Amino acid sequence: MTTAWLVLAVGDERQHGGNDGYDDDPSQHYSWDDTVPNHANLKVGDVIALWDKKQLLGLGVISQIETGSEVKTLYFCPQCKKADFKRRKRLRPACLCNKCGAQFEEPGSKTKTVITYRSRHGETWMDGRGLLTGPELRALCDSPRSQLSMRPARWEKLRDALLALEGADFEDIDLGEEQPGGGDAVRKPIAGGHRMANVRTRQGQPAFRKQLLQDHGQVCAFTGPAPAAALQAAHLYSYADESEHHDWGGLLLRNDIHSLFDRGQIAVNPDSGRIEVDDELSGYPHYAELQGRIPAARLRPEHEVWLAAHWRSHRPAE
Numbered sequence: 001m002t003t004a005w006l007v008l009a010v011g012d013e014r015q016h017g018g019n020d021g022y023d024d025d026p027s028q029h030y031s032w033d034d035t036v037p038n039h040a041n042l043k044v045g046d047v048i049a050l051w052d053k054k055q056l057l058g059l060g061v062i063s064q065i066e067t068g069s070e071v072k073t074l075y076f077c078p079q080c081k082k083a084d085f086k087r088r089k090r091l092r093p094a095c096l097c098n099k100c101g102a103q104f105e106e107p108g109s110k111t112k113t114v115i116t117y118r119s120r121h122g123e124t125w126m127d128g129r130g131l132l133t134g135p136e137l138r139a140l141c142d143s144p145r146s147q148l149s150m151r152p153a154r155w156e157k158l159r160d161a162l163l164a165l166e167g168a169d170f171e172d173i174d175l176g177e178e179q180p181g182g183g184d185a186v187r188k189p190i191a192g193g194h195r196m197a198n199v200r201t202r203q204g205q206p207a208f209r210k211q212l213l214q215d216h217g218q219v220c221a222f223t224g225p226a227p228a229a230a231l232q233a234a235h236l237y238s239y240a241d242e243s244e245h246h247d248w249g250g251l252l253l254r255n256d257i258h259s260l261f262d263r264g265q266i267a268v269n270p271d272s273g274r275i276e277v278d279d280e281l282s283g284y285p286h287y288a289e290l291q292g293r294i295p296a297a298r299l300r301p302e303h304e305v306w307l308a309a310h311w312r313s314h315r316p317a318e
Contacts, residue, residue, distance in 0.1 A: 028122035056137060068118075085097040085099075125256070131162065221251035249306055
């Protein structure tokens with residue numbers, strides 16, 4: 001049976017005060033060290049699902065785990081010496097200990113040499129932002145009430161929950177081939193038993209994707225021809241807010257481009273009609289070469305209206 005791991009990636013929203021956090025890029029890699037429970041249990045071939053406490057971000061198959069060491073600063077409550085405290089942005093004192101209730105402005109600190117780990121999963125990454133909520137993800141864990149940042153789960157449960165979402169393409173995650181990095185082959189499970197039903201569904205998503213394929217063919221709207229399995233039906237607006245599949249309100253985007261588009265890191269300038277790429281992506285040649293390019297798909301006026309609204313929502317000062 002394939003193991004899945006639900007791992008926490010909260011970025012700038014983290015409250016845990018015991019360390020300075022980790023350098024994560026959810027769609028490519030996840031980092032941790034040997035101070036984290038379950039640190040040595042993740043293996044090549046395991047499914048890794050990232051969430052931010054509120055919702056699923058996406059998932060992939062671990063192709064490689066890099067290890068190293070570094071000197072790390074660890075922080076603790078000055079009163080009870082425990083690392084279980086949170087940092088508060090607005091209240092003062094800035095820190096509150098979850099163990100003893102002490103409040104303090106500055107924590108105690110010490111340095112420790114730790115073993116570091118970094119998983120690589122970008123080759124199989126599937127963006128799933130918002131498809132499952134925090135409570136739904138917790139229910140899939142082996143211990144639903146666990147508070148650990150790395151929680152074991154059954155891939156079969158997670159897969160069934162995702163496949164229950166109408167139009168979800170997560171069956172494209174291939175667990176049947178040998179994984180990069182020398183891992184053993186993992187057999188793709190055959191679904192059985194009962195399918196979980198307490199998940200949100202996107203009604204009409206398969207028809208929406210089918211229509212886009214008919215309109216544009218197997219073409220990423222920004223990068224050009226691509227296999228159908230690598231293309232997602234991208235709404236040009238927030239489907240979570242609208243809950244409607246507006247006519248001409250979507251385009252086919254490659255999985256990684258879709259994720260960056262939703263974050264506003266790739267957008268179409270309504271004045272020039274050309275793609276603009278966030279400066280943070282300039283170090284990645286495959287993304288940097290999109291700068292100034294005309295979209296590959298033939299855009300209708302309706303597309304241009306939605307893309308202009310997307311531009312304004314992510315780059316209001318420009």
